[in-house]
Amino acid sequence: MDILSLLVVIPIITVLGIMFVKDPKHVRIVSAIGMGLQLLLAGYLVYAYLSARNAGDTSEMLFMADHVWYAALNIHYTVGVDGVSVAMIALTGVVVFAGIFASWQVDFLPKEFFISLILLASGVFGFFISLDLFTMFLFYEVAVIPMYLLIGIWGSGPKEYAAMKLTLMLMGGSALLLVGLLGIYTNSAPNGGPLTFNILEIAKVHIPIEAQRMFFPMTFVGFGILGALFPFHTWSPDGHASAPTAVSMLHAGVLMKLGGYGAFRVAIFLLPEAAHELSWIFIILTSISVVYGAFGAIVQKDLKYINAYSSVSHCGLVLFAVLMMNKTAMDGAILQMISHGLMTALFFALIGMIYGRTHTRMINEMGGLMKIMPFLGVAYVIAGLASLGLPGLSGFVAEMTIFFGAFQHVDTFHRVVTLVAVSSIVITAVYILRVVGALLFGPIKNEHFLHLDDAKWFERLSTVTLIIAIAAIGLAPFWLSTMIGDSLQPIIDKLSMVIPG
């Protein structure tokens, strides 16, 4: 078995392992071991990838494996990774690992909870390693559907409504996506020969422009819905707010990245001309996402809603950067995905931990928590600073690169939308600092809070894992940047063929 397929196999084995143990304690241990191994494997993958590149391997995808699955339709199980996918896999490994520890105290049907959570993770890993549109779509749906049960059973608030809304909107998105993918498939051999789902093969051919014009919007919106593209973002705040902690972490941290990754890997890479022609529509929509999400976060009082809207804003920025279609901006888009994935996971983990103690998420009911739970407080401040783009943390690197890249376009339209999007930095600072001030400092509003304790060991483990990753990217972005940058070259080459100038 190849190393990449292991990324899907380990979660499945973990799930089987969980099925065979009874004690909730053992369930947690099996999950932690499984996802710990997964994290190690992801780390090893980064190492192996970098060494292969240093050794002079310049092929577009590494560690490729290919098995014919449905020969009649030319469907293969093809896996392979480039720097971008490796980075996303590492991100997923970290977030899932942290998520397991953040849900250490789930006591209602713990077995089912961890099974669903890890199944979801296996879908995400599978998505990132797939090079075949069919398997990619399959894993995409595998990642979406456990969400329904996770939110519906273990969620809070209007969880049934939120779970149904989220599932149906994402499935509606996958309806568009499926048509888009089938359209790409049926046009994948304009010069005759067998049709193919293989991304690398399709990238070599030139899909007729009429087909591109039809299928680019479908594919992009299909992925965009998962990436919270305005006006299809409405599932996100409700879904995140109702989801249990680990699910919010995984969903905002990783699952929403499937949208950005797909938009870049499939929609733009395979349909570049239409992407160039129609990008203006989506640039407008994404810049609305960016600003609207940020303003949305300002007016919310519920911590989870604040963070959910902030995710809309940040993920909007990812799609915005992808649509800028130059190397710097795309580099920034990937960095932003990873940076946002880590810090939003940290946010949701902390919110979950705070909520578990105070039993409220309303900021106006809390205050002075820094004195009571200094560890969580400091971690919250770090997450906040990363979110508003403080140098030294991951957010700064990502956003700088995006706006730098976006500003390389000299025409008025791009300049204006970039300026609009840049304004989100200021708005972000407003809501982050407002929350930090109200939540952590000032008088303690509820004296019951005085008896609360600080983070337990598993919570610390979860938090520290994420903080280390955030700081590592912020302080040493160059290795990640090189890893991504080299892998962006094929798509840049492809774009430069169709974009005049």
Added chain:
Amino acid sequence: MNLENFLIMRHELVLTIVTLILLIAELSISDKSKHKIIPIAIGLFTINLIIGFLPTISGSLFGGMYQTTALQVTMKNILNLGVLVVLFQSVKWLKEEENKIKISEFFLILFSTLIGMQFMISSGSFLMLYLGLELATIPMAALVAYDRLRTKSAEAGVKLILSAALSSAVLLFGISLIYGTTGSTYFNIVGSVFTSNSLQTLAFIFFFSGMAFKISLVPFHLWTADVYEGAPINVTSYLSVISKGASAFILLIVLFTVFKNIVEIWQNLLYVIAVSTMTIGNLFAIRQQNMKRFLAFSSIAQAGFILLGLMGANITGMTSVVYFVFVYIFSNLGAFGVVSVIYYQTSKENMDDYNGLYHTNPKLSLIMMLSLFSLAGIPPVAGFFGKFFLFTAAAASGYYWLVFIAVLNATISLYYYLLVVKAMFINKNDTPIAYFKTDTPAKISLIICVIGVFIVGFMSIFYQYFQSIGFGI
């Protein structure tokens, strides 16, 4: 005609012999031990199923009235497999006190309808098709009215026989027009001379309407819900899975052979019918509370999806339809199996009754969820593959918007399938259905369904085989 020629129609022959043996057994078994018929019938049917899998002999009989190839044999085997599952699910119900006196009738009638369907699948002439159709339909009414003491069941039987008679009349009128304009009832002759002049188009439309009744396509679906609700659950599952699957197979063969000259006409017709069938089936399914009616309407919507593969009108389309029906049998019988197990244990068949089922009967709930996910087309279960291939076939012929409408419909259907999942897993209930042990035959049937739902998707061998025996226009 020598013996070898007879082996060509071994499916029908063996099944006829099984039926005759059962008749004799019924006479020679005393009233007290009538329940012994059940293992005998299931055993004999299993033998019949196995014989069906023996190497295929292709050929035709009766001057071309009857024809069989690997394709027809596969279709019959698929149906036989489904019937075996249905039989397993019926055991507990047949053992009930009021059914004791009529156990063997259940098998006799059911096998007769199956013989009819198999003759239809193998027909090479409209005459044989019509014969098979009547053989499949008239005993069906008796099956539906099997619970004669329940008014609803009797009413459903009458409804079925009336609407079936009407649809037969319409179909027969179509056939008579076909015969009148082409001078033949044989498929190969009609197929080669059929054109799109107005009289022949009219003939096609009449014929198609008659078939649409059987598959319950909109607007010919109105009998479905009442009949499905009135009939005993296992008969409902037989109707909505086996009977519907058989009709889809027959329509597939007829459209691809007899009406291949007017492919544009029936593609346009199917376009409209596919959209309305999926949409209306789904919209009605949303509002159902009774699980039988719920599955009935959802199976109407599923029939709409099958049309997408037919419209592909090429080998991919044919393969995907056969594959989809194959998967559909496992998924729908899985769902019906759970509904019937619960009904005969507790007499509950409303969605509200399922609230909190997971906490008391986790295995049944999981099987139900997997089956529903398969019906909805959610990976990794086989329904996903079935739907995906249907959509691929339609997209390959350029029907992108139709595919889009279909996938949106699949999303709508996911909504109501999730309602059941929600009831079982999420909703709270102070008095959930208590834990009970499922009877062994039903357990076997559910295991078959679960295995089918899992392996058919991952193992491409089934699809490859269907592709190797299929044909396009």
